[in-house]
Amino acid sequence: MKSTEQLEQQLKRHSKAAKLEIWGKVVSFSALLLIVAVVVAIIGFVASKGLATFFTNHVSLWDFLSGKSWNPGVTDAHGKPEVGALPMIVGSFLITILSAIIATPFAIGTAVFMNEISPNKGAKILQPVTELLVGIPSVVYGFIGLSVVVPVTRTLFGGSGFGILSGTCVLFVMILPTVTSMSVDALRSVPRYYREASLALGATQWQTIYKVILRAATPGLMTAVVFGMARAFGEALAVQMVIGNAALMPGSLVDPASTLTSVLTTGIGNTVMGSLQNNALWSLALVLLLMSLIFNLIIRLIGRKGRLQ
Amino acid sequence: MFLNNDVTAKTAMLERHIVQPADPEHPTILSTEDLHVYYGKKEAIAEGDLRFASNQITALIGPSGSGKSTFLRSLNRMNDRIATVTGKIMYRGIDINQPDIDVYEMRRRVGMVFQRPNPFAKSIYDNIAFALRLRGVTDKHELDEIVETSLKQAALWNQVKDELNKSALALSGGQAQRLCIARAIAVKPDILLLDEPASALDPVSTSQLEDTLLELKQQYSIIIVTHNMQQAGRISEYTAFFNQGRVLEYDTTSHIFTNPQVQITSDYVSGNFG
Ligand SMILES: Nc1ncnc2c1ncn2[C@@H]1O[C@H](COP(=O)(O)OP(=O)(O)OP(=O)(O)O)[C@@H](O)[C@H]1O
Ligand SMILES: [Mg+2]
Numbered sequence: 001m002k003s004t005e006q007l008e009q010q011l012k013r014h015s016k017a018a019k020l021e022i023w024g025k026v027v028s029f030s031a032l033l034l035i036v037a038v039v040v041a042i043i044g045f046v047a048s049k050g051l052a053t054f055f056t057n058h059v060s061l062w063d064f065l066s067g068k069s070w071n072p073g074v075t076d077a078h079g080k081p082e083v084g085a086l087p088m089i090v091g092s093f094l095i096t097i098l099s100a101i102i103a104t105p106f107a108i109g110t111a112v113f114m115n116e117i118s119p120n121k122g123a124k125i126l127q128p129v130t131e132l133l134v135g136i137p138s139v140v141y142g143f144i145g146l147s148v149v150v151p152v153t154r155t156l157f158g159g160s161g162f163g164i165l166s167g168t169c170v171l172f173v174m175i176l177p178t179v180t181s182m183s184v185d186a187l188r189s190v191p192r193y194y195r196e197a198s199l200a201l202g203a204t205q206w207q208t209i210y211k212v213i214l215r216a217a218t219p220g221l222m223t224a225v226v227f228g229m230a231r232a233f234g235e236a237l238a239v240q241m242v243i244g245n246a247a248l249m250p251g252s253l254v255d256p257a258s259t260l261t262s263v264l265t266t267g268i269g270n271t272v273m274g275s276l277q278n279n280a281l282w283s284l285a286l287v288l289l290l291m292s293l294i295f296n297l298i299i300r301l302i303g304r305k306g307r308l309q
Numbered sequence: 310m311f312l313n314n315d316v317t318a319k320t321a322m323l324e325r326h327i328v329q330p331a332d333p334e335h336p337t338i339l340s341t342e343d344l345h346v347y348y349g350k351k352e353a354i355a356e357g358d359l360r361f362a363s364n365q366i367t368a369l370i371g372p373s374g375s376g377k378s379t380f381l382r383s384l385n386r387m388n389d390r391i392a393t394v395t396g397k398i399m400y401r402g403i404d405i406n407q408p409d410i411d412v413y414e415m416r417r418r419v420g421m422v423f424q425r426p427n428p429f430a431k432s433i434y435d436n437i438a439f440a441l442r443l444r445g446v447t448d449k450h451e452l453d454e455i456v457e458t459s460l461k462q463a464a465l466w467n468q469v470k471d472e473l474n475k476s477a478l479a480l481s482g483g484q485a486q487r488l489c490i491a492r493a494i495a496v497k498p499d500i501l502l503l504d505e506p507a508s509a510l511d512p513v514s515t516s517q518l519e520d521t522l523l524e525l526k527q528q529y530s531i532i533i534v535t536h537n538m539q540q541a542g543r544i545s546e547y548t549a550f551f552n553q554g555r556v557l558e559y560d561t562t563s564h565i566f567t568n569p570q571v572q573i574t575s576d577y578v579s580g581n582f583g
Contacts, residue, residue, distance in 0.1 A: 193427040197489070200387060200421040201440040202413045202496065211439070216430055 043289065050286030053279040059083050064283060070247035070263070072271075072280040083280045085260075087249045089287065092259040094164055094250070095239065096232040099171035103179050104225050108214070111183035116209050122184075133177035142238030145170035150242055157254045162244030165253040170238050175228035182227055186220025187213060222302050230295035234288065236261035260284045335362035338530045339384065339419075339500055344396035346379050346388065353379045353392065356555035361500075361547075366522060366531040368541035368562065371551030372577065377534045380551070381502050384532070385419040386412045400500075417444070420493035424505040426485035428477035428492070433460075433469055436477045436488055440496045455495055462528075463491035464521045483514025487521065494529065501525065503533040507540065519544050538578055542566055550574045 053059050059081060067084015075081050110130075114122025149169045154161030190213050198208040214221070244256025245266055264284050271278040339361040346354035354376045361367050369377045383394045386405070389412065398406040405415050417440070428436050437456045438446075446452060456473070460466040465487040469475075477488055486506055493501060503522075507515040515537075522531060522544055535541050541548050542562060549559040550571075558565060558574045569575040 191427075193423065193425060194429060196387065196423060197427040197429065197492075198439075200385065200416060200423070201443070201492065202416040203440070203443050204413050207443055211443070212429060 046282060046285050046289050049279060049282035051283075053083065053276065053283040057081070057276045057279060059276075059280075064280075065089070068249050072277040081276055081280075083276075083283075085284060085287065087247055088258050088260045088263050088284065091164065091243070091250060091257045092233055092261070092291075095167045095171060095243075095259060096229050098164070098168040099175060099232045100179075100225055100229045102168070102172045103176045103228055107176055107179035107183050107224065107228070108221060110180045111187055112209055112214075114180075115184055115187040116205070116213065126180075127184075130177040130181050133173075134181065138174065138235060138238040139241075141170055141174050142241035145238060145242040153254060159254045160244060160256060161254070162242060162256045163252075163254045164243065164250055164257050166242040167239045167257075167259070168253075170242055171232045171235060174235060174238060175232050178231055179224045179228035182224035183217075183221055186217040186224060189220060190216045219302050219305060223299050226295055226298050226302070230292055230299075233291055233295065234261065236265045240265050260288050264288075332362055332365075335365050337361065338363035338401060339532075340399045341380075341384075342397040342399065344380075344383065344394070344398065346376070346383055347393040347395075348379075348391070352554060354383070354554050357551075359549055359556060359559055361530060361532055363530045364526055364528075365546040366526050366533060366544050367547040367549065368545035369532065369534045369549050369551060370536070370538065370541055370577070373536075375551040376554040377551050378504050379554075381504050381532065381534055382421075384500075384502055385416050385421055386410075387416075387421065417496045418498050419500045419502065420496065420498035421502045422486070422489050422493050422504070422506050424508055426482055426489055426509065428480065428485050428488050430476065430478055432474045433477050433480070433488060434473040437492050437495045439492065444496070459491040459495040460488075462494055462521075462525060463487040464517065464524070465491055481514075483510045483517065486510060486514070486518060490518075490521065490525075494525070499530060501529045501531045503531065505534050505536060508536065515540070538566075538580070550577065552577075 053064065054061055063080065064083055064085050066086055067082065068086050069076075069082045069084050070087060071082040073081075110126060114126045145166060149166045150161040152161075153159075153163070153166050153169075157165070194212050194216055195208055198212045199205070203211065239259055240262035243258060243262055245258050245262055246256035247258045247263055248256070250257035264281055267277075267281050271281060337360045341358055344354055344357040345352060346357075357376070357380050359367075369381065371377055379388065379392065382388045383392070383406075384398060386394075388394055394406060396406065397404045400415070400419065403410075405419075429439065431439070434456055437459050438452050441452060441455060446455075457466060457470075460469065465484060468484060469480075477485065480488060486509070490501075490503075490506070507518050510518060519540060522533070525531065533545065545562045547559070548562040548565040550557050550565060550569075550573075552573055558569060558571050560570075565574065566578055569578060
């Protein structure tokens with residue numbers, strides 16, 4: 001009888017470990033709450049400011065998305081403010097897609113070399129190099145773009161040298177390390193026994209890479225590319241330094257153009273809070289935010305599909 | 310005492326009782342001569358000269374780490390980038406352990422099935438068609454036919470014939486291992502190497518797999534690594550006993566089990582090892 005009571009006491013008394021556990025839960029839960037609150041606040045703030053263009057200043061959403069001239073301070077012949085964001089939207093997408101298209105084969109090729117063909121050299125040389133490249137601040141990339149890429153473009157294609165082409169070149173170099181290292185992770189997660197199975201069936205190493213490893217790693221590789229695109233889409237500083245910042249529909253890849261981010265960074269200091277000019281910039285920020293949410297969604301979808309396979 | 314022990318060990322080694330199969334109905338199809346395998350400086354196979362009879366099942370047994378897998382993987386050059394393999398591996402009179410051998414072509418003739426079932430994340434059909442397509446077979450009828458016969462030979466056809474396009478990853482362990490066998494025999498090899506193919510399977514799947522192997526030996530020469538003494542006894546004609554990188558004894562399976570010449574073998578097969 002007595003021993004049962006003792007046992008009950010022991011089991012019901014909250015030990016130090018149990019108290020610590022409660023504390024741990026409280027701390028981590030409040031940290032989580034804080035983060036959620038911050039995220040919600042940011043989205044809410046950007047949305048309220050960005051939507052003010054349409055609700056307070058009564059700009060039509062269609063005009064905003066399809067208008068080709070951007071000059072929020074000026075009203076056109078019909079008395080409507082010029083807030084056509086199409087040139088920037090086109091600029092952003094063009095530069096993102098082009099840089100991803102160029103970066104993808106390089107990234108996958110490098111990843112294959114690092115992981116399949118020469119893991120030793122890959123680990124010794126390429127791994128540190130890619131890690132270093134990831135860490136370089138974007139202003140450095142922009143500066144190199146400004147002093148090397150722009151003059152070269154100018155010499156080769158004429159014009160000022162500023163434009164989508166220069167922006168694409170700079171972004172290509174900027175996203176390459178990210179896409180590469182994520183591609184390496186994707187290849188690494190392909191089980192070793194896939195390689196053995198393929199080789200034992202008489203496949204060459206190249207056939208194994210091409211028909212088995214790259215296939216199995218496809219979801220991971222796609223995630224890597226979308227990550228790179230998200231980074232390219234959101235990059236502001238380096239792009240702003242080489243794209244020319246003309247809010248016009250680009251006639252060619254070497255005409256000065258602009259992106260959502262470059263217009264934001266150049267314009268945000270010159271407007272008054274609450275004015276149409278300011279709200280219009282917030283609308284651009286809202287587009288950026290939505291796009292990054294969409295990129296995230298795509299990455300999650302790919303991940304889920306990859307797991308289901 | 311010490312000295313004595315040492316001497317017994319040495320004589321045991323020198324008098325290794327190795328009877329190579331000499332059966333005119335089942336001529337030697339594969340043999341190793343002076344085979345040594347090194348992982349870096351470490352010698353994993355020091356004595357491994359064996360002859361394998363065609364259309365028979367040869368079991369490789371021995372304690373963990375004795376070099377069975379190393380030996381088996383050397384036979385179709387799967388150790389190429391992992392270990393250094395010296396000596397001769399004679400396949401139908403040709404030394405396939407030569408640099409000028411086309412290993413990809415050779416592996417078509419010497420197929421391999423691994424311990425862990427390893428189907429690709431493709432459909433059942435595509436798994437089997439994989440190696441055929443690599444060799445340029447594109448004709449749908451021909452592929453269909455080979456897929457069907459391979460699955461039948463691996464005794465899997467009846468279970469999967471209506472869902473050939475289903476992912477191979479949805480198969481059970483036993484089914485997946487049969488698929489791997491079907492995939493290996495789809496290219497019509499001469500020799501089938503199996504490394505503990507049943508170790509991840511339950512008893513029922515294991516006995517089905519054994520039946521399959523007994524069927525397959527009509528067409529293929531089979532070399533199988535196994536930890537399961539009963540399995541070796543049930544299916545193999547010949548058994549080689551590996552210990553510390555050496556073949557200590559090689560004989561007909563019945564001899565190895567009933568009348569082993571080396572004490573260690575006797576201990577091992579009777580379960581008194583270590
Ligand atoms: N890739 C490798 N690199 C270095 N050493 C290895 C490698 N594979 C095996 N070895 C070593 O070679 C020796 C023989 O190993 P092996 O795998 O051939 O033994 P095994 O008889 O197949 O054992 P098990 O019954 O456990 O599968 C062991 O000492 C092992 O540590
Ligand atoms: Mg083994």
